[in-house]
Amino acid sequence: AYPTRVETVALREPSMTSGHSPALLLVDDDPHVIDSLSRLLQLEGFTVYTALNPTGGLEIAVKKHRAAIILDLRMPVLNGP
Numbered sequence: 247a248y249p250t251r252v253e254t255v256a257l258r259e260p261s262m263t264s265g266h267s268p269a270l271l272l273v274d275d276d277p278h279v280i281d282s283l284s285r286l287l288q289l290e291g292f293t294v295y296t297a298l299n300p301t302g303g304l305e306i307a308v309k310k311h312r313a314a315i316i317l318d319l320r321m322p323v324l325n326g327p
Contacts, residue, residue: 269293269310272301273317283316 271305274280277298280285284294295310297303300321 252292258262259304267291267293268313271293271295271297271303271306271310271312271315271317273315274298275318275321279318 268291270287272280272287272294273282273296274283275298278298280298284296287294295306295312297306300317303315303317
């Protein structure tokens with residue numbers, strides 16, 4: 247079951263706004279992982295959206311076009327498989 251509480255999500259806009267780079271969504275509850283991967287992927291030419299929780303990741307996933315989602319499978323509130 248999905249949580250009923252809606253959390254505010256800070257969406258970090260991508261630094262590359264050409265519209266031609268593939269977009270990725272990173273979802274992890276560790277801000278250090280998000281920061282490191284985001285910087286690396288942006289240097290490689292990707293547009294990167296980030297979320298620090300699964301609820302935020304779901305919200306961004308339905309609003310933003312992206313080529314792939316990279317996520318931590320063990321996070322508070324929601325986790326999978």
